[in-house]
Amino acid sequence: MSQLPLRAQLASALGRTAATLSRATGRGDGSVIGGRVGLMLEPDLLRKLAADRKLVLVSATNGKTTTTRLITSALQELGEVATNAFGANMPAGHVSALASAKDAPYGVLEVDEKYLPEVLDTTQAGIVCLMNLSRDQMDRAGEIWQLAQKWRRALSGKPVHVIANCDDPLVTWGASTAAQVTWVAGGQRWREDSWCCPECGGPLDRSASGAAWACRECPFRRPEPSWVLDGEDVIDPRGARWRLDIQLPGEANRSNAAMALAVTEAFWLDPARALPRLRMVTSVAGRYTMVERDGRALRLLLAKNPAGWLEAFDVADPALPIILSVNAQGPDGRDTSWLWDVDYRVLAGRPVLVAGERRLDLALRLAVAGVPFQVCDSFQQAMALVPPGRADVIANYTAFQQIRAEFGRAI
Template sequence: MIKLLNITGKGATSLPGKLALKLKPGILFHLSRGVYCICVTGTNGKTTTCAMIEHGLKSNNIPCFINKSGANMLGGVTTAFIKNSNIFGKPKCRYAVLECDENSLPLITNCINAKIIVVTNIFRDQLDRYAEVNTTFEKIKQGILNSPNATVVLNADCPLTYSLKFDCKNEVKTFGVNGNGKNKVASDSPFCPCCGVKLKYKSIMYAQLGDFYCQNCKYKRVTPDLCATDVDGSSFVLENQSINLALGGIYNVYNFLSASSVLNLLHLNYLSLQSFGGSFGRTESFYCDNKKITVMLVKNPVGFSNCLHLAFGRYNNFDSVFALNDNDADGRDVSWIWDVDFTCVSSRKNYTVGKRAYDMALRLKYDGIAPTVIDGEKYQTVINLIKNGNRDFVIFASYTAMMNMRHMLIENFGGDEFWQ
C-alpha cells in the first residue's frame, strides 16, 4: 500500500497507520519496542526541529527515521514505524524522531516509550481545534505524564511552556536566548501561568518569549541550560562558539537550540546543524530561470508575523502571494489573520489566492495594501505569474494551500515530493 500511494503521488503518510491501528490497536506499542523515541511537540517549529535533529543524528553517523511528511497524529506516527519495520516487525533503525501534534501527544506517548520530549513553545493556534492555549497546555502535560522516564526539553523563555516543569517529575533541560528582539509580535499569553497576574519583562525576544518575571508569585525565567547570546539575525554565540545559521529568523535560532539540546543529551556534536537548509514548505526555495520562489508556511498570528518580518527584512525586490484556505488541516476559523501585523509588507505587487482569498484581501486592505485577488484555488495562475514575470516571489501559505501549491511548483520547477 505504501509503495502504491507513493507511486500515485499521494504519499503514504497516515492511511496505512490508521488501517493498521484498526486491525491491531496495539501495533504501535509492538513496533516501537527497542526504538529510542524522540518526540517533538509545541505550536511552532516542530517540523524544522525534527528535521534538524534528523540532520544532526545522520551527521553523527546514527541512522534514524522520521515522520518527514508532517503527518504528526497517531496514524502518521504509526505509518512511520511501519515503514521502519521489516517483514518480521523488527525495527530497521533504532532511533525515531517524531513530530507530534499537541492534541495527539497523549495518544502517541501512551503507545510508545518516549526517551526525550521536546516542547518548542505554546502559542494560540487553530481555535476550532485547540481552543485557547490552556487547552494545548493540558494536552502536552498529559503527554508528558504518560512518559515519567523521559527527559523533557523546555523553552525557558516561554512562560507557559516552562511552567510544565511544575506538573511533572521528569528530568528537565532548558534552552533560551539572552537578548532583545526587534520584532513587535503580540503576546498570546501575557499572564503568569501560576497566579494569573500580568507578567513583567526585563527583555523580550518576540511575543511572550523573553526574560519574564511575576511580581506577585515570584515565578520567573531561569537561566537556560543551553543559552544563545549576542544574537544578530541568524548569528549568535553558544557555549563560547560563534554560530551562523543557514536559516534566517529568530524563531530558527530557537529551533536550533531545541535540536541542539537533544543532541547534547545524546552526547553528540550539534555544530553540523548550522548548515541545515530547511524542511519542506518552511522557507523552502524553488527556482524558475534566474527567479527565486520562497515558500513560507503560515498558520497562526505569531508564526505569520515572524515570517513577514523575516521576508521583508532579508529578501529584496519580490512580489508576494498570500494563500489562505479553511480546510480541516488549516482550521475553519480564519479570524486569526486579524491578529497579524501586515504593515511591514512592502512588495511591489501582492496577490491573494485560495478558498478565503477575499478574506485575506480584506485584511490586507485594512493595513493599506491593495492586492489582486485570484478567486479560489487557482494555483496555476500563480505558476503563470511566476513564469511570465521578472521578479522573485515569496508565497505565504496556510497548510493545505502550501501542500497543493508545492506539488505544482515541483512539477514546474523541480524538487522532491514531501515524503521523499
C-alpha cells in the same frame, strides 16, 4: 530492536504496502494511510514499534517539522533514525515512520500538540522537546492553556527528560512537572498569547529585552537556562559559544537549531559533531524551497497562524513581490478570524498578490491595514502576474501543499 510479534509484523508490512501504493498512484506520500492500515490490523502497533528505541518527541505550535528534521540530521551521526519527515504528526504517521525504518535504534517524531500526552503514554519516549505554544486551529485544538495543562499532567511522574524553551511562559508551565528539564533560552518573538501567568492568572512582567519574565502575583518566573541562543551563536551549559551558520533563514530557525543541539546532547552527541549535520539542511518538506517556472524563482514559506506569519515576514525579502495564499480547510482550521491578529502593515511598499480559497477574507484584512494588493483567482494567475525574477510566497497549510503539488511536491 526486539523481534515484533507476528501480528504486528503483518500489520507493519501491509501498512508499508499501502504507503507504497499511495505514493505510486500519486495520492500522497503514504505517511498517513500506511499507519492507518497498520493500526486497523493491530491497534497496539505504535507501542510495539516504539519498544527498545531511544525516542524523541518534538511538539510545538510552530517549528515542529523543522526541528524534527534538524534533530534527525544530527542524530544520523550516530546511526539510522526513524522519523516522520513529511509532518504526519498523529499516531498513524508515527506508525508509518517507525515501520518504514524498523531496525533504526533512534526515532525522532514530530507530535501534534493535542496528541502529545497520548503518544508519550504509548511510546514511553525518553526525551521530549517543547518549543512554543500559541493560538492555532482553535476549532480543533481548543484553548492553548488547556494544552499546556495537558502537557503538565502527561509529564508528571514520568521518567522523561524534557528539553523546553524557557522564554515561553506557557511552555515553561507545561514542562515544569517533568522529572528532568533542560531549559533553553530559544527566544519568543510572538508574545500576544502569554501576557498572563498560567499558574495564577496574574500579569507577567518582562524585562526591557523581553527575555526574562516573572509573574507579579506568584513565584512563577522564567527558569535559568542551560542553553542560550545569542544572535548567531548558541552558548552551551559549559559556557562554550558555537556559531550556528545554518542555511535555514531567520531567527525562528536559529531557535530551532538551539533546541536541536540541546536535544542531541542528551544523546551524548557533542555540538562539534552535530553542527555540521545541522548546516546540511536547506529545506524542510518544501519550506524555504526555491522553485522556478517561466523565468520566475519563487521561495516557498509556510505560515499557519499569527506567530508563523510573524516569522515568515522576518524571512521575506522586502524588496521582492510577494504572493499570499490562504485556505480554510480542515487541517487549516475553518475559522479565519485569526487573520486579524496578524500585522500586515509590514507588507506596505511591495507588490502583494492574494490567492487561495479565502482570498477575499485576506483581501479585506489587507484593505483595513492599508496595504495595496491584487486579488487573483488562482495561484497560477498570481504567479503569471509576478514579473520575471525572484518573489516570495507565503501560504497556510493546505494552500502550501497545493502549491507544492504544483511544482511536484518539491522537498
